[in-house]
Amino acid sequence: MPLLLAVLMASPLSQAEDLVAVAIVDGGIPAPLTSVPGSPDRGRLIVRDISKASCLICHAMPIPEEPDHGQIGPPLEGIGSAYSVPELRLRLVDPKAINPETLMPSYYRIEGLTGVLARYAGTPIYTAQEIEDVVAYLATLKAD
């Protein structure tokens, strides 16, 4: 039975897109959130963009031109071999569906949050397309 995570909801305070409903199946989200396929090149830019609260803040990544990588989460080198695309997508969209205690934010979920700054209220951290782009990039990070 698929679990509906995102409630369709428009925020009057922002021009946010309505959240796409996502369904968890067998520990992953098999269906892409957008019709435009994710771009690994765009994803590689997003993961290092500090203004997007992105991966590199907490994770080491195979991006040698960036000097400072976070140490909070596990290194992401080889993550594309460890997890399938649906599993990667769930780990970005809502890692708390797997482990409620995780520090990692849910990048495409707006419920269950407390005291969100008004300009972010009702919007997920990533857009649906950014989720797809980052998933596409992470899938390229194969173990040697």
Add this chain to the structure above:
Amino acid sequence: MRFLVLLVGVVSAGLAASAFSRAQEADPTPTPRSGYEFMAPQTQALQDDDFVNPAFFSVEAGERLWSTPMGSEGLSCASCHEAAETSMAGVAARYPQYDPDVGGLVNLEGRINQMLTKEMGAEALAYESEALLGLTTYVALQSRGMPMAVDIEGPARPYFEAGRDYFFTRRGQLDLSCSQCHDGLAGQKLRGDTISQGQINGFPIYRLLWNSTASRHRMFAWCNTSLRAEPEAAGSETYLALELYLAWRGGGLPMESPAVRR
């Protein structure tokens, strides 16, 4: 067998109660370490030398104000308190505290403003104004090296508990609590920055990022905003409660104001 399980349960509950007597069950509160320890050597060097520490511009402003009459009563701080070096020694280390006249918590900024408005016939100074930062920093300096020690018992207790709840509540779009980073991850790297314990013994600090002296509450607001959470107003009851919890959490740390932080 069932008895044994029960016994183990009772014993471990007893252990937990004694091991975590600082607070509730499974309190992750670490042994306090000042933010100084998490700074780069060049930042520590700025703090180590009063002649290069930029916060001493605030100290000097506060020192001038200390003996400047303010308000309709014609009084300065020094009119009653005389030399701050003696009268204010150790005072900042005991704030915030419960004040029965206010019916709530008062921190050092609040006490200074209370003196100005109630005793001196002056207007309250705005939070983060040069004058209030100056007086706060000058008074806090008189406690340098003394252990932070606030009273959380009696009427202060509910405020302490509210502050602790705030510290452990996830908030903002990033859905993180203060505790998750400042208890659990202190010393680790968030990109190029080292996460500190979030101790407040150095405030008011000179913050390099802001090129200015800054209060504890300004830092709380910055932390909230970093999590994409709505900040509270400086001087608000919520931030006063958080300040009391943090002062207790760092109990025993020597006061460092004016510290230098990145």
